[in-house]
Amino acid sequence: MFDVSATMFLWIKALHIISVVAWLAGLLYLPRLFVYHADCEAGSAQSETFKIMERRLLRAIMNPAMIATFVFGGLLLAILNEWSASWLYVKLFCVFGLAGLHGSMGKWRREFAEDRNTRPAKFYRMMNEAPTVLMIVIIIMAVVKPF
Numbered sequence: 025m026f027d028v029s030a031t032m033f034l035w036i037k038a039l040h041i042i043s044v045v046a047w048l049a050g051l052l053y054l055p056r057l058f059v060y061h062a063d064c065e066a067g068s069a070q071s072e073t074f075k076i077m078e079r080r081l082l083r084a085i086m087n088p089a090m091i092a093t094f095v096f097g098g099l100l101l102a103i104l105n106e107w108s109a110s111w112l113y114v115k116l117f118c119v120f121g122l123a124g125l126h127g128s129m130g131k132w133r134r135e136f137a138e139d140r141n142t143r144p145a146k147f148y149r150m151m152n153e154a155p156t157v158l159m160i161v162i163i164i165m166a167v168v169k170p171f
């Protein structure tokens with residue numbers, strides 16, 4: 025859609041990768057915190073510590089990283105203009121899946137903050153795997169471009 029210098033393109037791509045790595049780190053770590061938090065007694069010192077950790081992870085790392093991922097990814101889409109590629113739609117579907125998980129994790133964090141969690145640690149262990157599966161598909165689509 026628009027032209028940028030090769031150097032600018034590489035900077036945008038690098039910033040996109042940095043953002044994705046930070047976002048995925050949070051998406052993989054937050055459910056692990058939930059696993060441990062689910063086994064704590066509500067109102068305990070340990071529970072209160074987890075609440076702080078979860079809030080800071082979501083607000084200070086995950087939210088900004090997700091926004092940056094979408095901004096730099098959107099710029100790359102505009103520059104590359106590969107809308108006819110089928111792999112792109114699979115990748116974008118998975119990216120929006122990650123965004124949906126992000127939103128769910130925000131909801132779960134609020135439930136923990138209000139001592140309203142009803143899910144067992146096993147649920148969060150299973151949810152800890154979802155970002156990994158989506159990440160694998162996203163990377164294969166972006167690198168291999170199988171179709």
